[in-house]
Amino acid sequence: MSLGTRRTQPAIAGATAATIASLERQPGADVWKGRAFKGVLLAGVGLALLGLVALIADSLVEGAPRLGLDLVFSKGSSDPTKAGLLPALLGSIYIMGGVVLLTVPLGLGAAIYLEEYADKTRWWNRLVELNIQNLAAVPSIVYGILGLAFIVRGPADLGFILAAGAITLALLVLPTVILASREAIRAVPDSIRQGSLALGATQWQTIRRQILPASIPGIVTGVILAISRAIGETAPLLLVGATVFVTFNPDFFGADGYTALPVQIFQWVTRPQDEFRVLAAAAIVVMLILLLAMNSFAIWLRNRYEQRW
């Protein structure tokens, strides 16, 4: 307390103490209400975390007897003690490949258009934006219907093949990729654009040589998150044919059917025998490990290459 002269110091100290004392004397009810409220909030947070922990712990405990490399590298089988995940895992990896090949150019293109070229006062550009936001929240099974009516049958008429599943999932995660890429591009400051344009670069040169290199970490993060969403999606795949009982490794355009990780899990979950329940739990653990690895990689990437302007 160094305010005031030596003579006024005691007076100021007294006033401060009186103020603090009067402020601290909150009505008792308020103090208790405040504590109770904080308790309620903490209980809410605790419940959410408990849900997460219970889900993971449960799959671990249930699936423990079948967890191991044996599970990952065995082919499908109707015998639950021998059945493995290999066809499903390969199916998922193939689908991922297809999703990346389709969504990266298309999503990035749309994002660049919306951020760098589109005149936001025009109704068609606003329509595209609103449309993408809406598409991001369309239920995944509706994409399954789209895949069934447009890609498997209908105009594209591909049949129930792995490529149809990959295209369906690509359309499903396309809005996510566009939204994430837009965020990344928007984070590049305007001065970079103006500097480049002032030096005589064309708009595309500015985008290619300045904006894209600067926003790639953000875009890659968004793509990884989109893929990890695609790995977990089950409902649309059920509609575009990924339900066939598969004991062989898949083929991109093979007509013999295919399966993917979550679909395989779904098939095992819906069987009544206990052995299949164990198998399903073990497969869930494998899928969670895969997803956590991808998510942590995305977070690491974001932190590693985060740029401050």
Next chain:
Amino acid sequence: MRLEATSPRYGEKAIFGLLAACAALSVAVTVAIVVSLVGPTLEFFRDVPIGDFLFGTEFTPLFANPEFGVLPIVVGTLNVTLWALLVAIPVGIGTAIYLSEYASRRARKVIKPTIEVLAGIPTVAFGFFALYTITPLLQDVWPAFLGDPPTVFSAGSAGIAIGILIVPIIASISEDAMSAVPQGLREGAYALGATRMRVALRVVVPAALSGIVASIVLGISRAVGETMVVLIAAGSTPNLTLNPGESVQAMTAFIGTTATGDVPTGSIEYKTIFAVGTLLFVITLIMNTISIRLVRRYREVYE
């Protein structure tokens, strides 16, 4: 003097066209969704009167004498959604208030990403969790005065699992809205002697209300559109009830089970998938539009 490009730059124009086409593709996807839904749905209504579909109370499209009243599966969806919201709204908003008003920086740094992990867990895992963990738990703790304990497949346990599933959506959008409330409002309230709880409940929550409502509406849309959990844990009995202990069929579960069976293209069962899909699409579209509007509103106020 006018500044002009030294050449017509056809390449630049081609690139512009290509990029615009990518953006237009998203509109094409929407058009494709609508077209693929509307065609078979119209054909469906040629066979089944629209009144019978919307207001009928019997849903047995796969029986020999089919009935196409969609109400039982709409109510089934509603039943599950109700229990989901009962879990997700208090937990989600409580988490948001805690993170935005109470948590220290370090607690936030740990809790926020952990809750986001929930959002990345595939829904089949939640289905498994509902069927093999929540249902037995509910059967154990079910109080006698509520009637019979839940069956193997129950709307309640699917609802609870979906509730946990949508907590991150509600928490993260609500928290965004709350942290957009200007600090000055909080400080003003504190200066008037308000306690932390009053600041949270009387100042921050009302100011962020449109964002909070938007998060709930989006949560409802997700719950209505969720497929795997209801398919695994809620059963497949079209059932006109709000009882959490009974097995019900949700709209998405009907689409899922029917489409995986061998339904011949063009049959009435095949068209029913599309009619139900259209209904689902319209419901979620309305919800999403409301939610996007509300989110926009709070953004405009404080920027």
